[in-house]
Amino acid sequence: MSKYIILGHENPDNDSIVSGYLLEKLMKRLGYDVEFVIPDEAISEENIMLANYCGLDPTSYQKEIPNDPSIKYILVDHHERIVPREIVAIIDHHPTDKDISCKYYQNERACSTSCLIAKDRERFFSLDDLKMTCLSAMVDTAAFHSNKTVVRDYLWVRSLCAKYGFNYEELMTTSMCPTDISDIEKASINGLKKHDLAGHKVASSFLHLPSPTANQEEINQMIEHLKTYIKEEGYDLFAFIVHDITNFKSTLYKIREDSIDTVQYDEYTSRGTRIIPELTEELKTYQKKKTTNS
Secondary structure, eight states, rough: OOOEEEOOOOOOOHHHHHHHHHHHHHHHTTTTTEEEEEOOSOOOOHHHHHHHHHTTTTGBBOOOOOTTTTEEEEESSSSSOOOOSSSSEEOOOOOOSSOOSEEEEEOOOOSSHHHHHHTTTTGGSHHHHHHHHHHHHHHHHHTBBBOOOOHHHHHHHHHHHHTTTTOOHHHHHHHTTOOSSSHHHHHHTTTTTEETTTEEEEEEEEEEEEOGGGGGGHHHHHHHHHHHHHHHOOSSSEEEEEEEETTTEEEEEEOOOOOOOEEEEEEOOOOIIIIIIHHHHHHHHHHHHHHHHH
């Protein structure tokens, strides 16, 4: 029997962690030899706290990927991680126009990847597992104000809370925890993700703040830090997203070495569902113009 390793994305967030945990548990119950691994050296304090709230210790999964040629890989909550051998399955909820080919590929709109794994399979999971699935959906949609929210998932989460007695309001409050910005450099790369968009090297991060206006000075310091960061790391663009979790609006700072463009959104705007696809199209257009002019 093949050995399977489940991997979330780099710099794992709550959904990446919970999805990996849930899929490992599901596959083990179905008789597979499988292990969820977090090969990243660090997990943010925020994501450790969110997992701990539901009885999960994500640090227990931190280890190197086993060096075994028979291992096959499964990716959850993303589709881009580079692995040493065959990827046999991907479960994700982030839209992409990339041509992805593997034996099993599920990519559909959902509040979270954990919803895709747990929905209709409640019998395989404990109450704590289902509670963390509810929390993960709330975190990934900033308590359902994100434009990535899928109504059927929202209703499913509400039904789970009612059925099993989960404190819905407490889960909502926990899911909306603000980002700690006391360390400017650390906060500036909160939720860091790396992207290849139309041949451009792009990175992104985000903040959750109750009042971004009150923290504009700190935001400006982070932007200045990121201008240096992209130069040192060789990025073409950094997408720095600031979410207002009081008024449920978002601001995107498109940072380059020599310029900053700002986009205001009148809703809590998903990085994966809207911002990254928009940047992809923008960079494709830029590339076409550059090719035509040359």
